[in-house]
Amino acid sequence: MVGRSLSNVRENGNMKRNNLAGFIFISPWIIGFLLFTGAPVLYSFAISAFRWNLISSPEFIGFDNYVTMFHDSLFYKSLSITSIYTLFSVPLQLIVALTAALLVNQKIRGAKVFRTMLYLPSIISGVAVAMIWSWMFNPKFGVINQVLGWFHINGPEWIYNEHWSLPSMILMSLWSFGGAMIVFLAGLQDIPGYLYEAAELDGASRFGKFLHVTLPMLSPSILFNLIMGIITSFQVFTQAYVMTDGGPNNSTLFFVMYIYQNGFQYFNMGYASALSVVLFVIVFIVTMLQLKLSKRFVTYDK
């Protein structure tokens, strides 16, 4: 009895010590979270109730910014641009990446060389990519329309035409599928061979094996790539800013671009904050959905 309670005391002491040590280790993140994420999000809520251009003093207007948003056609437009981009870019990129991973994973000579070449575009990002593609999309002198010309196809004006600009950006996003490909490749290599052998004994076709072994076993990788893809497409800014400045005719005005314009070009701090709050709520809902989804569809075998 005595021994037991002693060890209990010690356990208790350990737990307390662990709590303290744990807290010390994670304290950088807690401080950073409070200063640079938590407080700013709350502050955004507060500023969104004001009209403020940074020069004159802020004027309280309650929910007026949200009412304005309700009647603002650019708000809806930017929201739909980001949604359309996400809906197309993310699944297409996953399909391209998975196809590439399946091919590179074959036992063929030179697989590593192909892997490196396919991954190479992914190490280039941001402003440099935007500039390369602006030049490639040049309707007359760009490489894309030149190549199309070989096949006697008159290429469109790409980012310089309001109907083609968003598809152009989606197309461009497919170029950097390397990261997702590597994740799939790692996932593929983790699938134990006996699963395929068992499926073969059951008389599964190639497609059957893909459908019933590969896809379920890859579900954690698919989820990971899906989440990373959604995160990236919600943040698309640099391309739009450098290549089209949101145009032509606002056809590439991504939601975060609209926040930027309001905050740092028109200096409507209140309205920009209200837009930020809406984006925050959307992100929150999407995150919750993803959590639900992952519990339902992802197979973890370990």
Place this chain on the structure above:
Amino acid sequence: MASKTASIRNQRIINNTLIYAILIIASIVAIVPILWMLSSSLKTGIDIYMLPPEWIPSKPQWGNFHEVLTRVPFFTYMKNTVLVTGLGIIGTVLSSTLVAYGLARINFRGSNIVFMLILATMMIPPQVTIVPQFLLFRELGWNNTLAPLIVPEWFGSPYNIFLLRQFFVALPRSLDEAAMLDGLSVYKIFWKVTLPLSKPVITTVSITAFMFFWNDFFKPLIFISDDSIKTLTLGILEFKNSFNVIEWNYLMAAAMLMLIPCVVLFFVAQRYFVEGISVSGMK
């Protein structure tokens, strides 16, 4: 029987040919933009508008690079970028390692909730908090300095914490237990046992961080306006906007210069690029 094996072999040859064909086309598509940039960066302002385009410039204009380096304060931009990248990497690696270790190896109350919260913050686009951050740094008088690009990175970044935690979780517990029996405190175990074992993952995180800081554009755009404090991404963009008619040869040369460190790093440390990403996708 013999004809069956032959037909299987034929089938395999057809399959392999198809796989090679697709892979070769895909690789060409992946590489062409890079070659196009290189080719354009070596042309004169007139040749760049030649139809059909010349893939290998007959007179490579190496002077284009010199022009970029001298027309803008390239080395000032470079110095600022190196400063941000260097201090950023140190800060984010140190802080993220601490946090990840705490989450992975110390059994304390609330660690799961904190981890979920960290994953959730990864979802928040930086634009959501940019207005308040701008106002905060304005109060502090930090706008138009490099501090807003560096200081927030010293508090751990969600993606790096996630990556490191995956690694720490996979380390065998027996290591800690043996060290604990030797009377080492958690802090000493972290410093003397875990860290030395973590060099590969720390290299990976450093590389990821390098790519992030080197290419970061949004924050410099918001916080910096003085030419002497600009980073490369911002400076190069100014360079683009300074033309009346865009001189693509110079722009491609500038893009090349910006990319060289990334490409070199990739070929030196390819293993870490690939491993890092696969570790993160594991679970």
